[in-house]
Amino acid sequence: MSIQLPQKKATKAVPKDSTKTSIWSFMNRDIQFFEPKFGIKKKLVLYGQLETLLGSGLDIQASLELIEQSFKKKQDQALIRGLKESIVKGKSLSESMAELGKFSIYEQYSVQIGEETGRLHLILRDLSSFFEKTLSYQRQLTGALAYPVFVLSFSVLAVLFLLRYLVPMFSGIYGRFKQELPSLTQMVVNLSGWVGVLMPYLLISVLLLIVGAYSQREKLWYRKMMGWVLSHIPLFGGIIQKVYLSRFCQAMALLLAAGVPLLNALKLVQQMINFYPVSSSLKKTEQAVFQGAQLHEVLSQFDFYPPQALALIKVGEESGKLDMMFERLARQYTEEVDQQTAVIGSLIEPVLIVFLGGIVAVILVAMYLPLFKMSTSMGF
Missing domain, CATH: 1.20.81.30 (Type II secretion system (T2SS), domain F)
Known part of the structure; x- marks a missing residue:
């Protein structure tokens, strides 16, 4: 055959x-x-x-x-x-x-x-x-990123709305009294002025950034940069790494279990996973394995693959059960991603809510502070 x-x-x-x-x-x-x-x-x-x-x-x-x-x-x-x-x-x-x-x-x-x-x-x-x-991995990844990104985006929009529309209303009223504003209020008013001037340029810059990133998504430098950025996002970098490790291990397990030669399996997985740390390492690994190197030895040259995974891959090579070891690793990383996303989700939700509430509170206090000061000076 x-x-x-x-x-x-x-x-x-x-x-x-x-x-x-x-x-x-x-x-x-x-x-x-x-x-x-x-x-x-x-x-x-x-x-x-x-x-x-x-x-x-x-x-x-x-x-x-x-x-x-x-x-x-x-x-x-x-x-x-x-x-x-x-x-x-x-x-x-x-x-x-x-x-x-x-x-x-x-x-x-x-x-x-x-x-x-x-x-x-x-x-x-x-x-x-x-x-x-694969669908489960995507849901894990989006579940880990979607909520924080949504809350942060909403926070930024809420703050921009307050600075662009609410603060100028108060500053116009206070300007009629011709009194010196408290330091906090003056700082927020100045920030509001800057936002009013820079907002159009900010929106245009964000739009150009998105268009530029989309047009450059195929370029090697962009893939390399985004691979590094995604791997080093605080809290989520480790989860993203494990999601792609799980995809890599699951794909290798299925291919090897189906009787696909190791070299062909490595070539196919390169085409399946476009995440730069994985695809670039597999390309070099394929060349080294073709020349007679052991898979675990070549993968150990890349920081993306944890020592525990390399140890199991080595056992799989020596025992002739490499597909079973990859399947075991895939299950392990999937479980770890589930656990970590659940923990981070439960921790980050109150933090983000408090963060948003704190910013809004500072702006509101800054706007009402002159009223409190005026009422105090008038003896109320």
């Missing part, structure tokens, strides 16, 4: 993996906010239903006809219909997937292995499991 990894020339029409459509597109493409036309959730449904139907004895054509009816959107139905029509013309499922250009090389290669080994329904089960876990 000969299983060939799809070559670059043959997959020229295949777009990048749908998991690379960004939740924070200006930060990292692996984290999704808006799912692509045929994204992770839909692939999870496709592979799960196809595995169930094939396992029940239906042929692939009849299975795809039933799956087509389960999708509501016409574009999704057209995609499944395209797979079915290509198979009717005599092509294999993996060839049909490559022809449509909506599936990653990892998916094509996995299905090709299933077809040539007679284990297609098992490979489909693995693909369904992979996308289920």
